[in-house]
Amino acid sequence: MKIWLTSFVYEDEEYPGPRIFAETELKAQFLCEMQGLTLEGQLKMIHENEFALDSLERDENTVLH
Numbered sequence: 001m002k003i004w005l006t007s008f009v010y011e012d013e014e015y016p017g018p019r020i021f022a023e024t025e026l027k028a029q030f031l032c033e034m035q036g037l038t039l040e041g042q043l044k045m046i047h048e049n050e051f052a053l054d055s056l057e058r059d060e061n062t063v064l065h
Helices: 025-035
Strands: 002-010 013-016 020-022 038-043
Touching: 002 025, 020 025, 025 038
Parallel strands: none
Antiparallel strands: 002 013, 002 020, 002 038
């Protein structure tokens, strides 16, 4: 299964859309068309951010997502 990135336009502004899980680009494009999304491409790798969550100072208001 591959992860495909999408976008959509709302009130003349482009926003990142939901991720689509599909075996092929053709299937991902079909799902995009059904949902009114634009297929942006395939997610191939994730770069680890240099920002480490362990370095955060946490208090009662800290929320990690």
